[in-house]
Amino acid sequence: MLTYKSRTVEGYPPIYNNTCELPFRGNDGSPGQPAFNMAVIGELYMGKGGGLFTVGKELSLNSNKRVQSYTNSDCLVGIVFGMHALHDARIAAVLWVSGNSQCFRCFTPLDSEHVFEIQVVNEDDIPCNFSSGLTLADIDTKSSTWTKNRLKLLSSSILQSTETRRFVCELPQGRPISLPFSQDGNVNEAFVTGLEFEIEPIGCPLNKFGLTCDQNCTCENGARCHGLNGACQCQPGWQGVVCDIPHSTVVITATPSDSRQIHIYGSVTLRCKSFRLPVEKMVWKFPNGTRKTLQKTKEDQIRIESIQSESKGTYTCTVVTEDQTVVHARYELRAVACPPGKTGKLCEDDCNCQHGASCDRLAGCVCPPGWTGSSCETKCSEGMYGQNCSGECSCDKNGVCNPSDGRCNCTDGWYGVHCTSTCPSGQYGWRCRQACKNNATCHHVDGSCACASPWTGERCDVIQPETSPLPLALQIFMPLSLTLLLLAALAALYKWRRAARVRQGEALEETQVLLELRSVEEDLAQSLQPGWLSRWERKARYLTPGNLIGLGTFAHIREGRLRTGNADVTTVAIKSVRSEDRLCYQAFCRGVAMLVVLSENYQEENRDGHSNIIKLFGVITKSTPKCILLEYAAKGDLLQLLKQQARDAAARPLGSFLRYAVQMSRALKELRRLRIAHGDVAARNVLVSEDDVAKLSDFGLAHDVYTTTTYVSASVINNDANELLPLKWMALESLESRKFTCESDTWSFGVLLWEIAAFGEEPNYQHEIQLSCP
Structure with missing residues (x-):
């Protein structure tokens, strides 16, 4: 028997835990890149007149001095972010005040074991009781970079799977979390009403480990390095903390090595090999009792074709050394899964699964979240969601539950994770995107108003007339008589002047656009036919804005629904101008004009459409903000x-x-x-x-x-x-x-x-x- 003393290597726990192993990124991965793709999805209330929007952003956990991490062999992962920018410190301060030193918990729906917790702390504050027991003492915070920062963001979780997971966060009760954003040149606040995280493990390159893949592995002799804590998984014939100590042994390895790829009626190759042993003979023993003996052989392999019930069991490889020492190696062959697409006790049936479902030998089709049925052909019934439709929706106020992930699509006037929050004062309708007029108090669902003086009307947009001192009879007959005298003379004149003003306004608008275009692109202005702007004008009431999918200083983009003349509804991308400065106006004119020239050119040639140029559905210039309605590109x-x-x-x-x-x-x-x-x-x-x-x-x-x-x-x-x-x-x-x-x-x-x-x-x-x- 060999004895050894393992070396102590700093930062290397001696336990390799497979439950929190990361996938292997490959040799093409660059060091310093994060081992996880992280994205945050937030529901923001953009202030009065803005409403609720869903915004997504990828989070980059890059290696730098203001991010420190801690991992151990029990799959505990801890991260501390230093608040170094004014924007970050402001958000941390809001969390500090609103959280009241309580944990900020995020959990996976239908799985209470996967939880991570966040808290804002400072050097003197005692962290709240994390479920994993992580404290600031676990992480080195003695750097001068850290002591300069009063506030830090402390996160803790136990990673138990390599699968992508979605976390829904419980927001702190009290002061809402606010974020600054720019609107019309002014800095306003958006309030976070919902928050989710999506974490996808992607692993590290060869010989790198850590949350940002910036630490070097010290494993030797081909050992695999644990992606989180750098522990070594030794190859056969080696042992020790870094796999640098020779080990006399006998092992059986299988090809394929992943037992999930070994199927009934499939094939597997078993290879027996001895390491650092003077072999006298090698003996195979099979599940049916037969044997195979080899003399002076250090390595041998057998192949099992068309695995059936009699093939399964324990395969033993015994090596007898020259001094008659006996060393055994065993491999348990348990092929219990059918080949892909097959099911049944004898794997004789086809699965024919739909919607990307997997096929199980006994259970048949294993449906993805949101689907059920023998071939996963049926969506979850109303009020149910998730794997096997086992989750019960918690949407209140008639909110509709997404059958895949359980997210709630709230009805008019309601918002929140479970649709239990009413629109803020002065807002109403779907996602609280409609505003009451003239400081009226309105119902959060239908917008019915209680008007403030001097306004009246159904929407509080009519000024209440002042009380007249004249008798009622005179109030009625004096304006009536004047109206009758002038009505006949003014009616024709009024209609003519109104039509003239409309024509003049459209011509003036088009002339202004042409002047803007000629200042930047003369050829494009000459290609436009008269009346081009009015031909592509669409009515704002036919457009229903949806989620915000792009946000910038001068423009933002939303997904929307456009109702056309034949009552069809088309999904479009709405590109809105957020300011009326000259640069933004020129860009708007050029973008619209170019697409109009392309579209009308195709129409003249009786072609169906410009398949490789984004399609124009129209423009909105008669209201604010000005919009371009474009083809929606789903990918x-x-x-x-x-x-x-x-x-x-x-x-x-x-x-x-x-x-x-x-x-x-x-x-x-x-x-x-x-x-x-x-x-x-x-x-x-x-x-x-x-x-x-x-x-x-x-x-x-x-x-x-x-x-x-x-x-x-x-x-x-x-x-x-x-x-x-x-x-x-x-x-x-x-x-x-x-x-x-x-x-x-x-x-x-x-x-x-x-x-x-x-x-x-x-x-x-x-x-x-x-x-x-x-």
Whole structure:
């Protein structure tokens, strides 16, 4: 028997816990990237007149001095965030006041074991009683970076699975959590009314571990390194904390190694190997009692074809050494699952499962959340949700429950996780997006008003007439007689002047737009036919705004529903102008005009539609804010698809993305035919529709939603701080003249190809992250 003394390696607990192991990212992963993809989904109340919106944001847990973590062999994960920016400190202060030193708990629906807790603490505060027992003492906080920060965010959870999980958070009772946002140039507050987290484990690269994959493994001799705490799982023949101590043993390994891939009627190869033993003979013993003896053999393998009941059982490999020492290795073969798509005791039946369900040998189709039935063909009944429809919805006030995850879609006048909160004072309707007028007190559901003086009417939009001192008879007959005398003479004149004003207003509006266009793009203005703006005007009452899907300084984008003349309802993307400054107005004019030229050109040629350019459904210019109604691209923009591909190498081959590039070349060919320059051809401006077709979009309104590493201010050239240029995508002649042509679009298309090949990585010239105009 060999004896050894394990070395103590700092930061390496000697226990390798498989229950909290992370997937292996592969050699292409970069150190310092997070081992988890984290996203937060918040329901925000945007203030009076704004209503409730759902906003999603990815959280980056990058390695830096203001984020420290702690993990151990019991799957305990703890994180401390230092509050270093004013915005972060403000949010932490609100949590500190509203929480009253209580834990901020987030839990997984239908699974009470998965909970993580958050609390804001300072150096002198004693943390609340976390279920995992984590305290600040578990993490090194002696750095000068930490002592400067009074407030810290402490999070604790026990990771028990490698699956993606959704956490619903219980918001602190008391003062609501507020976030600053910009609206019409003013800083306002948005109040958080609901909060969720989605955490997806993605793992670390080879020989790296930790929450941000920034720590080096010290495992030796091919040992696997635990993704969270760096503990080593030794290969056969090695032992010790870092697997550096030779170990005399005999092992049996199976191929495939994952028992879940060993099916009935499938095949498996068992390999017996001895390590550091002087072998005299090797003996296999099979479940049916037969044996196989080999002399002077250190390694042997057997293959079992078409696994059946008599194949299952214990396989023993015995090695007898030269000094007659006997060493055993055993492997238990338990193939209990049918091949994919098969079910039944003898695996003779087909599953025919629907909606992505998996197939179990005895249970048949194992339905995804929200579906039930023998082949998962039936949605959960009303009021039920989740796996096997076992969850009971908790939506109050007639709210509708999502059968997949149990989220509540509240009825008019209600909001919150369980639809138990009424709209704030002065707001009513669906998601509280309608406001009472003139300081009226209105019902939160139907908006019925109790008017404030001097207003009256159903919606409190009519001024109450003053009490007249004249007798009632005179009040009635004096205006009536005057009206009768003048009515006949004024009626015709009034109608004529009204029609003239409408025609003049439309002509004036169109003239202003043409003047704006000529100041930035003469060729485009000349391509427009008279009356183009009124032909594409849509009525605001036919448009129902939905969730906010993009937010910027000058524009925001919502999903919406547009009712057309034949009563059909179409899902559209609503791009709204948030301010009326000249730069924003020019961008609006250029975007609308370009899409109108393309659309009317196709109509003249009797073509069905421009399949690779985003479709225009109309504009709204008669009310505020001005809006462009565009085709809704369900799969989002190409840049995010490329980044998702970079995180999941098995998602799709590069060739499928090159098909998008071919479709973009067709879109640019059509623009060239009409002598129109796009000016910002990039992956972020390519949208992908539900039927997987790439669409060129963003003709002049997208700059404000990206960071300054993407669009750089041109103030150093012409003292115009508002003009933003996409330097890394611009041709050389455009950098010199700041003019865009079809030829410069071709250069940008080449950069787009580079983005596709690099799976969304931003171009870096001479390794410079941020370029400047000089």
